[in-house]
Amino acid sequence: MYDFESFQSCDTDDQKLENESVNQAIVENPVTFHCGRCNTVWADCRGICGEATSVNSLICLEVTQDVTINSEREWSLDGLFSACVYNTLQCAGCLCLMGVILYSTPQHLSALRNLFLLKKDEMYCYIFSTGQMVKASTLNFSVAPLGERVSEGWGQFELKTVNSGNKLKIQITG
Numbered sequence: 398m399y400d401f402e403s404f405q406s407c408d409t410d411d412q413k414l415e416n417e418s419v420n421q422a423i424v425e426n427p428v429t430f431h432c433g434r435c436n437t438v439w440a441d442c443r444g445i446c447g448e449a450t451s452v453n454s455l456i457c458l459e460v461t462q463d464v465t466i467n468s469e470r471e472w473s474l475d476g477l478f479s480a481c482v483y484n485t486l487q488c489a490g491c492l493c494l495m496g497v498i499l500y501s502t503p504q505h506l507s508a509l510r511n512l513f514l515l516k517k518d519e520m521y522c523y524i525f526s527t528g529q530m531v532k533a534s535t536l537n538f539s540v541a542p543l544g545e546r547v548s549e550g551w552g553q554f555e556l557k558t559v560n561s562g563n564k565l566k567i568q569i570t571g
């Protein structure tokens with residue numbers, strides 16, 4: 398069963414970054430995400446699409462080849478992923494379980510299906526601009542909810558709904 402074990406300590410600058418603009422400057426610039434135990438690179442900032450605070454995980458579209466997807470599908474009765482079906486992710490360097498891909502979930506986790514969820518407590522980040530290694534848990538990777546970003550993107554278009562028969566069509570005019 399997937400378990401959120403406690404973070405094994407590593408030498409990092411884990412001072413909490415209280416200043417939001419400092420946080421923003423860091424997370425919007427090149428960062429790589431490393432295993433907190435063996436330093437293997439799990440992902441970089443191009444693959445990250447946000448943070449799921451409810452399950453204490455970073456959400457990734459892409460991970461490195463050093464993240465192994467275990468082939469056995471598992472399910473959980475309790476914990477953060479209660480009532481979920483998932484495959485666990487394993488660090489190729491030290492074989493620790495470091496995340497999951499959810500397949501079947503209760504409604505409140507449905508937005509996280511089929512994405513890589515990497516345990517935030519298990520990783521640290523290398524920040525290129527400052528040459529610092531910090532625990533990922535000291536940074537905030539939350540982004541605007543997808544709905545807001547989509548509507549910003551749509552701002553330049555005019556959306557029209559056209560009722561044709563019993564089907565609703567949406568026309569986009571640029």
Ligand SMILES: [Zn+2]
Pocket residue numbers: 432433434435436437488489490491492493
């Ligand atoms: Zn590792």
